Each structure stands twice: as C-alpha cells, then as structure tokens.
Amino acid sequence: EEVEATWTDVLEEEKSPQELPKHLGVAEGRNVIMIQAESLQSFVLNRQVNGQWITPVLNQLMKDSLYFSRYYEQVGWGNTSDAEFVSQTGYHASIKNFSFKQYEGKSLVTLPKVLKEQGYGTMVFHGNDADFWNRDDFYPFLGVDEFYSKERLEEEELIGMGIGDKSLFKQAIPHLKLVKKPFYSFFITLTSHYPYEMEGEFKYIDVGETYCETVVGNYFESVRYLDTAIGELIQSLKDEELYEDSIIIIYGDHHGLKVGNEETSEYMNTFLGKEYSEEEMLRVPLIIHVPNSDLKEEIDNVGGQVDLFPTLANLLGMDMQDYQFIGKDLLNTDDNFAVNMVHTARGSFIKDDYIFTMSKDGLFENSKAWNVFTGAEVDVHRADVRDGYDRALAEIELSEYILENELFPKIQEEDYEVDDTEVEDKTEIEP
Ligand code: GP9
Numbered sequence: 495e496e497v498e499a500t501w502t503d504v505l506e507e508e509k510s511p512q513e514l515p516k517h518l519g520v521a522e523g524r525n526v527i528m529i530q531a532e533s534l535q536s537f538v539l540n541r542q543v544n545g546q547w548i549t550p551v552l553n554q555l556m557k558d559s560l561y562f563s564r565y566y567e568q569v570g571w572g573n574t575s576d577a578e579f580v581s582q583t584g585y586h587a588s589i590k591n592f593s594f595k596q597y598e599g600k601s602l603v604t605l606p607k608v609l610k611e612q613g614y615g616t617m618v619f620h621g622n623d624a625d626f627w628n629r630d631d632f633y634p635f636l637g638v639d640e641f642y643s644k645e646r647l648e649e650e651e652l653i654g655m656g657i658g659d660k661s662l663f664k665q666a667i668p669h670l671k672l673v674k675k676p677f678y679s680f681f682i683t684l685t686s687h688y689p690y691e692m693e694g695e696f697k698y699i700d701v702g703e704t705y706c707e708t709v710v711g712n713y714f715e716s717v718r719y720l721d722t723a724i725g726e727l728i729q730s731l732k733d734e735e736l737y738e739d740s741i742i743i744i745y746g747d748h749h750g751l752k753v754g755n756e757e758t759s760e761y762m763n764t765f766l767g768k769e770y771s772e773e774e775m776l777r778v779p780l781i782i783h784v785p786n787s788d789l790k791e792e793i794d795n796v797g798g799q800v801d802l803f804p805t806l807a808n809l810l811g812m813d814m815q816d817y818q819f820i821g822k823d824l825l826n827t828d829d830n831f832a833v834n835m836v837h838t839a840r841g842s843f844i845k846d847d848y849i850f851t852m853s854k855d856g857l858f859e860n861s862k863a864w865n866v867f868t869g870a871e872v873d874v875h876r877a878d879v880r881d882g883y884d885r886a887l888a889e890i891e892l893s894e895y896i897l898e899n900e901l902f903p904k905i906q907e908e909d910y911e912v913d914d915t916e917v918e919d920k921t922e923i924e925p
Pocket residue numbers: 572573574575622623626627655682684687
C-alpha cells in the first residue's frame with residue numbers, strides 16, 4: 495500500500511541535512527497535549543521556599559525537555575484568553591478589545607485547525623463556565639471540536655473560580671482514552687488563579703512563617719497544587735499508554751504577581767534577594783516534552799507566546815510554507831526579540847539582554863531601558879533601541895490589520911500598507 499509523503503518527507507527529499515530546520519517533524523503524528531497554566535511564572539522553577547521545592551514535578555520534567563528560559567507573556571485585554579489566542583495563532587492579541595471578541599467570526603488559521611486538516615480530533619478542557627471570555631462562541635473559529643467546560647464535567651473539587659486542576663485532568667483521561675488518535679487536547683488550568691487561596695487539604699507545601707498568609711505564600715501554595723496536578727496527569731497518561739505517543743507542552747499564560755503592588759514587591763524582593771523586576775514578572779515558562787527523544791536542552795532565545803505555533807509547526811512537521819506568522823520558530827532563529835503587550839505602554843519590548851519600557855505619557859524620550867542581567871540602565875537613544883520600538887509597534891499593528899481583514903492566505907504575495915488610523919493608544923491601560 496502506498497503511503498502518502500508527509501511534509502517532512504518532502505523537505506528531506508529536497509534539502510540536504512544541513513539545510514533542514516532543526517528538530518523538523520520530531521513529534522509528527524503524535525497526540526498533542528498542551529497545558530496552559532494559570533498565572534505560572536518562571537521564577538518558581540528550581541526554587542525552594544522554607545527548604546522545599548515549589549515545583550518538584552516541573553523541575554524534573556524540564557531536565558528531560560526543551561526548556562525555554564527567556565519566554566515572555568504577550569497577553570492584552572483578554573488576559574488568559576489572549577494567551578490562548580496568541581499561542582494558537584502565532585499572531586498578536588488585539589489592541590482594541592479582547593481577542594476572542596474582536597476576532598469572533600474571522601476566518602483564522604490556527605494550530606487546532608491545521609491539525610484537524612491532518613486528521614486530528616481537537617478538544618479543550620477548562621473548569622469554568624463555557625461562556626467566560628466568550629470561549630463558547632469563539633472556539634468554533636479556533637477549530638475546537640469539543641469543549642469540556644464546567645457544564646460538561648463533574649463539579650467536584652471546586653476551588654476558587656471552578657473545578658480544581660487535579661479533578662480536571664482526572665476527568666479528561668477517559669475522554670482521551672476513547673477519542674480517535676491522534677488528538678489535540680488543550681487544557682486551561684484554573685486553580686492557581688488570584689487570590690491563590692487554598693483550603694488546608696490542598697496545601698501540599700509549608701511555605702513557612704515569612705510567607706504564610708501573604709499573597710506570595712498563597713501563590714506558592716497554589717502553584718504547588720498545580721505542579722502536583724500535572725504530575726498526576728503525566729502518571730495517568732503513562733498508566734493509560736497515552737504518554738509515549740504524545741508531545742506535552744506546558745506554558746504559563748501570564749503573571750500572577752504584579753510589580754508595583756506594595757505587598758507583593760516586598761515579599762518578592764525578600765524571596766529573590768533582589769528587586770522584583772518587570773522582566774521577571776513577564777517571564778513565563780515554556781516546556782516542550784517529547785517522550786523518548788533527545789530533546790533535552792535549555793533554549794535561551796528571547797521569544798514569547800506569539801512564537802509557540804511556529805515552533806510547534808516545525809516539531810509537528812506541518813507544511814506552513816505558504817503561510818506567514820508574526821511569530822518565529824524559536825528552535826530555528828537567531829532573532830532575540832519579544833513584544834511586550836498590555837502591562838506596559840505600547841512599543842515596549844525585550845531584545846537580547848535588555849528590556850525597553852515605553853513611557854506611560856507616550857513620549858519616547860521619557861521611556862527607559864535596562865539590562866536584564868545587571869540592572870544597569872541602557873541608553874534609549876541607541877539606534878537598536880529605536881529600531882526595536884518601531885518594530886514592536888509595527889508588529890502589533892500589522893497583526894491587527896491582517897487579522898481584521900482576513901489576509902492570511904495572501905500575505906506573502908502582496909505588499910500591504912498598514913492603515914493604523916483606527917488603532918487606539920493603549921498607554922493608559924492597566925491589566
Ligand atoms: C477563566 C480563567 C481565568 O475562565 O481562564 O481567566 P483570567 O481571569 O486569568 O483572565
């Protein structure tokens with residue numbers, strides 16, 4: 495029987511091994527299990543509080559995975575839902591409204607849609623009401639076949655806004671067992687949502703006197719619960735023989751602890767032993783775990799959520815040659831750049847070793863830049879800083895323009911002028 499050539503086969507035929515993108519198609523045909531982790535920031539990884547690891551499961555998993563250590567949140571008005579949007583489209587969040595509203599009805603090219611074309615079933619699990627963030631109306635445009643929201647799940651282990659993460663994962667397993675393979679299963683965790691308050695029975699870490707009943711201590715407790723839940727999910731996947739044929743992706747949606755909040759900063763400065771910075775706040779983890787592969791490496795390219803789809807497209811061997819992302823494949827780039835969205839004024843970005851924060855008054859000359867490793871101030875009049883600022887604005891505006899006008903299929907063929915007359919200034923927006 496003749497087997498149809500995959501995109502990886504085609505590329506391998508056409509190019510020499512040196513010309514092929516790194517790690518092309520290593521997860522081709524596998525189930526995709528993607529976990530968007532509520533409020534998960536990078537600084538908790540490999541760190542202890544009161545002599546205990548905050549994330550023992552993730553610490554172990556990272557060692558056996560691709561770990562992206564300079565990956566940044568890029569959410570706008572839509573917070574958690576924007577993280578979903580950006581990560582699954584490779585385009586920036588809307589600057590006019592939350593993306594699940596602004597782009598409802600648009601013909602989008604998305605990770606689940608492209609996987610569907612390759613025969614995948616697609617589903618989302620989330621322990622909150624289906625209409626929160628307009629998910630129920632928007633998901634068809636994202637390419638989600640089945641949405642297991644609170645209404646379709648057992649309302650057990652209710653914590654904070656909805657079903658606890660442990661229960662969510664447990665309830666998903668029977669569906670994953672039954673569904674046709676390969677599948678795309680997207681989980682949006684919820685328990686580590688502000689205010690992070692956990693009942694005694696769900697406290698799996700003793701944060702000690704210093705942090706007990708502080709926002710930072712509560713955050714550690716809820717992150718530890720999430721970490722435990724992820725550990726149980728991975729064990730169940732192994733028990734049910736769903737692990738070996740899967741790729742597991744875990745990333746943080748946005749920060750949980752805000753710079754500028756007095757109590758938070760006080761305890762964070764103590765915990766980190768240095769000032770809690772905006773760059774630290776925006777840094778979220780991305781872990782890509784491919785069981786039985788040699789993909790174990792720290793990737794320190796600067797990137798953000800807009801880069802996730804292009805990065806996965808390469809690993810999953812997707813033919814996206816006629817398509818143009820705003821984001822980039824983080825495994826095949828020297829470009830160290832990430833736009834910062836809503837939590838700073840528009841035009842802010844992170845590049846190489848520094849972060850540039852546009853002034854809230856909208857005046858470039860009042861903006862600031864810092865080296866993220868030394869804390870030393872960087873001269874904003876340097877040509878590369880100005881270029882980065884121009885690029886950040888252009889990326890956001892081009893992204894909005896393409897999405898609103900549904901220009902995806904032809905964006906490589908034509909030279910589009912960006913009409914930014916309707917683009918509002920976001921300088922004053924607070925998260
Ligand atoms: C709600 C959950 C949290 O369903 O995704 O959203 P957030 O308040 O973090 O944007």
